[in-house]
Amino acid sequence: MRKTVLITGVSGGIGKELADRFAKDGYDLVLVARSESKLVELGKEYKKKYDTRATVIAKDVASHGVPEEIFAELKEKGIVVDYLVNNAGFGLFGTFLETKLEEETNMIDVNIKALTIMTKLFVPDMVKRGQGGVMNVASLVAFFPGPMMSVYYATKAYVLSFTEALENELSGTGVTVTALCPGLTSTGFVDRSGMGASKLFQNGAIMEAGQVAEEGYRGFLRGKTFIMPGARNRLMKFIPRLLPRKLVTRMVRFTQNRTGH
Numbered sequence: 001m002r003k004t005v006l007i008t009g010v011s012g013g014i015g016k017e018l019a020d021r022f023a024k025d026g027y028d029l030v031l032v033a034r035s036e037s038k039l040v041e042l043g044k045e046y047k048k049k050y051d052t053r054a055t056v057i058a059k060d061v062a063s064h065g066v067p068e069e070i071f072a073e074l075k076e077k078g079i080v081v082d083y084l085v086n087n088a089g090f091g092l093f094g095t096f097l098e099t100k101l102e103e104e105t106n107m108i109d110v111n112i113k114a115l116t117i118m119t120k121l122f123v124p125d126m127v128k129r130g131q132g133g134v135m136n137v138a139s140l141v142a143f144f145p146g147p148m149m150s151v152y153y154a155t156k157a158y159v160l161s162f163t164e165a166l167e168n169e170l171s172g173t174g175v176t177v178t179a180l181c182p183g184l185t186s187t188g189f190v191d192r193s194g195m196g197a198s199k200l201f202q203n204g205a206i207m208e209a210g211q212v213a214e215e216g217y218r219g220f221l222r223g224k225t226f227i228m229p230g231a232r233n234r235l236m237k238f239i240p241r242l243l244p245r246k247l248v249t250r251m252v253r254f255t256q257n258r259t260g261h
Contacts, residue, residue, distance in 0.1 A: 085135045
C-alpha cells in the first residue's frame with residue numbers, strides 16, 4: 001500500500017522541497033496551500049515524473065473551520081493520511097509597536113492555531129492504526145527571545161515545546177513526532193516577513209531550502225524527534241543555555257536591527 005503525506009504551505013520553499021522528496025520516493029500527496037494554480041502544476045509534475053497521486057486543496061489553513069473542512073474532505077474521499085507535515089507559517093519583522101495587530105493575529109493563527117488543530121484532527125487515527133508521523137516546522141529561533149520579531153519567535157517556541165511534549169505522550173504508539181528547526185534559509189519567508197533589511201539576513205549564513213528539506217526528510221523517516229540542519233545552527237542553539245537571558249536578548253536585538261542602526 002502506498003502511503004500518503006499531507007503537507008501544508010507547499011507552494012514554495014521548504015514545503016515544496018519536502019513534497020519533491022516524498023513524491024520521488026513514491027508517496028501519494030495531499031498538497032495544501034492558498035495558490036490553486038501552483039498546486040495544480042505541482043500535482044501534474046509529480047504525476048508525470050513519478051506517477052504519484054496528488055490531491056490538491058487550495059485553502060488557507062488559518063481561516064476558521066478550514067482544518068476541519070480538509071479533514072472531512074479527505075475522510076469523504078477515503079484518503080488515509082499516514083504522515084502530516086505542518087509546514088505553513090510566516091514571520092513579521094519590526095518592533096511590536098510598529099507592526100499591525102491584524103498581521104500578528106494572522107501569524108498566530110497560521111503558526112500555532114492551524115498547526116495545533118491539524119495535529120489534533122489527524123493524530124488520533126494514526127494512533128488507532130499504530131503507525132504514522134507528524135513533522136512540525138519550528139525554527140532555530142524557538143530557542144531565543146526575538147526583539148524585532150517578538151511574536152514570530154514566540155510562535156516557534158510554542159511549536160517546539162508542543163512537539164517535544166507530544167512526542168513524549170505518543171511514545172510507544174507507533175506514531176513519531178518531529179520538530180524541524182532550520183536556521184536562516186533561502187525561501188520566500190524573508191520577503192514576506194520584511195527581515196531582508198536586518199543585519200542578521202545581510203551577514204548570516206543562509207542554507208538552501210533543498211538542503212534543509214533533505215536533512216528534515218531523512219531524519220523524519222528515521223523517527224528523529226529533533227532535527228536542526230547545519231552545524232553552525234546546532235552550535236548556536238546552546239547560546240541561551242550559556243549566557244544570561246538579558247544578554248542573549250540584547251545580542252538578538254543587535255543582529256536583528258536594520259542595517260545602519
